[in-house]
Amino acid sequence: MSKLSPGRRSLLIDAALCLALPAASVMAAPAGLRAVTLTAPLFGMEGQGAPSGIFVDVMSELSRASGVQITNAMVPKVRGQALLKAGEADLMIGFDSAELQACARHVALVASFDVGIVARSGIRLRALSDLHGKTVGQLRSADYFAPFEQDSASLKYNTNTMTQMVKMLALGRVDAVIGVRESLYYAFQGEGIAPERIGDFLPLTSREAWLHYANSSYDAATADKLAGAMRRMRDGGSIAAIVARYVRK
Numbered sequence: 363m364s365k366l367s368p369g370r371r372s373l374l375i376d377a378a379l380c381l382a383l384p385a386a387s388v389m390a391a392p393a394g395l396r397a398v399t400l401t402a403p404l405f406g407m408e409g410q411g412a413p414s415g416i417f418v419d420v421m422s423e424l425s426r427a428s429g430v431q432i433t434n435a436m437v438p439k440v441r442g443q444a445l446l447k448a449g450e451a452d453l454m455i456g457f458d459s460a461e462l463q464a465c466a467r468h469v470a471l472v473a474s475f476d477v478g479i480v481a482r483s484g485i486r487l488r489a490l491s492d493l494h495g496k497t498v499g500q501l502r503s504a505d506y507f508a509p510f511e512q513d514s515a516s517l518k519y520n521t522n523t524m525t526q527m528v529k530m531l532a533l534g535r536v537d538a539v540i541g542v543r544e545s546l547y548y549a550f551q552g553e554g555i556a557p558e559r560i561g562d563f564l565p566l567t568s569r570e571a572w573l574h575y576a577n578s579s580y581d582a583a584t585a586d587k588l589a590g591a592m593r594r595m596r597d598g599g600s601i602a603a604i605v606a607r608y609v610r611k
Contacts, residue, residue, distance in 0.1 A: 387432040394431025395584070397421050397453040398442035402501070402524045404453075404542075404550040404608050406436050417455040417571070419604045420595075421471060424573070427600075428591035430584060438522050440503045449578035453588075455458040457569045466574035469585050470592035473601055477506045478565040480546055482531055482539035487564040490516070496537035506540055507566045508556075524549045532559060542569070544609050 397499040399406040399417045413436050418514060425432040432453065437445065440461075446449035447465035454460055455472055479498065481487050494515040502520040511518075519536050521527040528549045530536045539546060543563055550560060573592060575585050595601050 380422050390492050394425075394433055395452040395579075396450070396519055397434045397455075398437045398445055398451045399434055399454070400439050400442060400456050402439075402545055403552055404545040408436055411536075414601040416605055417472075419607070420455060420601060421453070423595060423600055423604065424588065424591055427595055428587050430587060430591075439501065440522075443503065446574070447578070449576065450577050452579045454574045454576075455571055456574060457506070457571055459503055460512070461503055462574060465578070466576045467580065469573040469575045470589040471596070472571040472592065473571055473596075474568050474570050475542045476565055477540070477542055477567050477569045478563050479510075479538050479540045480531075480563055481561045482534065483559050483561055485561055487535060487538070487561060489564075490566075493538060497535075499530050499536040499539040501527065501541065504541075504591060508571060509583060510540065510566065525553065528553055528555060531555075540566075548608070 371594070372526060383518070399415070399421060401408075402415075404415060405417045406413065407418075408414075418436075420434060421434050424430075435451070442451065442454050443461050443465060446454060446462075454466065456463070470497060479493070481486060481493075481496075485496070486492065488490050490510055490513055493513075495517075496516040498510075499519050499521055500506070501524065502522055503533065510516070519530070521530065524545055527536070527539050527541070528546070531539050532553065532555045543565070546563075550557075561596065573588065575588075
């Protein structure tokens, strides 16, 4: 058998190394993204240890549709925003607030939801002025409707969870609560609060839920991939089907 010259042996080694590069690249695939989901009735819940809800399911479907690995953790909104700001989380689906927009940017629209106020039975609501002198429960860090937030004649009481807020309404500790209509009524039903104990829904505005990407870890190529997948999910009816799965008629 003829011996290889040193030069030919070097070429063969170089070729072998080149052929090995694609496999090495696959093995070194980048880690997935870390998502945090708002803990709130309808949107993010932890029943029997298994997370569920509209935003939980949308995030799972987004991972499948985009091909981007996404892990998810359930947290209150304030905690989620702190994680995004600190670079300990990458994604969050939520409604805009000054705090959220300061640490993350829009990637794609998820869906729109009606926001309004429900008072306890006996309080008739026709306008925001009917709340003057009354206490309204709201989620801490929420910014649902500027005219309401700027109206100093009504008192605001911050809570950490929607469940805490509707319980306070049932106990008479607040006069009304503000939030997304579907989430409020889901919480009322979940806590066994009878319809006769609450008043009608006063609609205020419609709010958009967005997929946000943390400024601390933002990657334009990944954001484009996620935005395209979310658009296909909206156009194909996937998001509407997820919402319908949870909204009680």
